[in-house]
Amino acid sequence: MSQHKLFLLRHGEGAWNKENRFCSWVDQRLSEDGVKEAQECGRLLKAQGYRFDLVYTSILSRSVQTAWLVLEAMGQEWVPVVKSWRLNERHYGALIGLNRAEMAAIHGEEQVKVWRRSYDVTPPPIEESHPYYFEIYNDRRYNTCDVPKESLPRTESLKEVLDRLLPYWHNVIVPEIKSGRTVLISAHGNSCRALLKHLEGISDADIAGVTLPTGIPVLLELDADLKPVKPRELLGDQAKIQAAIKKVEDQGKATPAGK
Numbered sequence: 595m596s597q598h599k600l601f602l603l604r605h606g607e608g609a610w611n612k613e614n615r616f617c618s619w620v621d622q623r624l625s626e627d628g629v630k631e632a633q634e635c636g637r638l639l640k641a642q643g644y645r646f647d648l649v650y651t652s653i654l655s656r657s658v659q660t661a662w663l664v665l666e667a668m669g670q671e672w673v674p675v676v677k678s679w680r681l682n683e684r685h686y687g688a689l690i691g692l693n694r695a696e697m698a699a700i701h702g703e704e705q706v707k708v709w710r711r712s713y714d715v716t717p718p719p720i721e722e723s724h725p726y727y728f729e730i731y732n733d734r735r736y737n738t739c740d741v742p743k744e745s746l747p748r749t750e751s752l753k754e755v756l757d758r759l760l761p762y763w764h765n766v767i768v769p770e771i772k773s774g775r776t777v778l779i780s781a782h783g784n785s786c787r788a789l790l791k792h793l794e795g796i797s798d799a800d801i802a803g804v805t806l807p808t809g810i811p812v813l814l815e816l817d818a819d820l821k822p823v824k825p826r827e828l829l830g831d832q833a834k835i836q837a838a839i840k841k842v843e844d845q846g847k848a849t850p851a852g853k
């Protein structure tokens with residue numbers, strides 16, 4: 595029997611989603627379309643009568659901004675928003691800032707798919723010579739983490755995302771859900787995929803086929819042990835959602851659709 599509703603949300607479109615660049619730990623704000631997606635998401639959730647008690651975000655602006663816009667559109671601005679680096683997007687290492695289509699043209703679409711969607715393949719780490727290294731690690735938000743800055747990742751597979759996310763899930767989020775609070779997690783494509791893998795028991799192979807579009811809320815209905823009682827539901831116009839998923843998948847093609 596469904597005891598709890600949990601909502602996962604990949605933030606609205608960010609500036610680098612539009613440019614088809616791996617954004618990861620670079621702090622980009624939402625694009626104009628991303629702002630609209632987040633507001634639309636809030637309007638949809640309000641129209642369907644949902645109410646949140648707590649919102650969790652990463653410490654990247656695009657997920658925080660999305661949470662604010664959703665709550666504003668729902669008229670629930672008072673709801674607490676709690677942030678943790680453990681919900682950050684996957685650290686894409688040396689791939690950060692690179693264009694996916696250009697990478698596919700150089701390394702092949704299959705390699706780009708392996709980097710983006712496989713469970714346990716780790717891209718090369720980011721080095722100090724990388725153009726975004728100091729922008730990331732000199733940012734004072736990374737002084738606030740529950741691990742020393744030196745221990746923060748320099749690259750991650752999806753498995754490593756799950757490894758750093760699960761302690762936060764179990765110790766911080768689970769007790770709130772079990773105490774009856776309705777939680778929204780406003781995070782990222784891969785941090786949400788990692789959590790979905792855990793909650794739904796998706797195999798290492800099958801997680802490669804799971805892609806989340808921006809700004810679309812995912813509803814999970816969970817039993818008392820936080821096991822899903824039915825398939826996840828992506829809320830909204832299903833034809834538009836399928837088109838949005840295809841658009842994200844096609845970002846890894848050498849010549850993305852529309853070019």
Ligand SMILES: O=C(O)[C@@H](COP(=O)(O)O)OP(=O)(O)O
Binds near residue numbers: 616
């Ligand atoms: O890091 C990024 O560029 C995207 C994910 O990229 P892909 O795994 O889809 O390539 O993360 P998000 O926009 O959810 O923060």
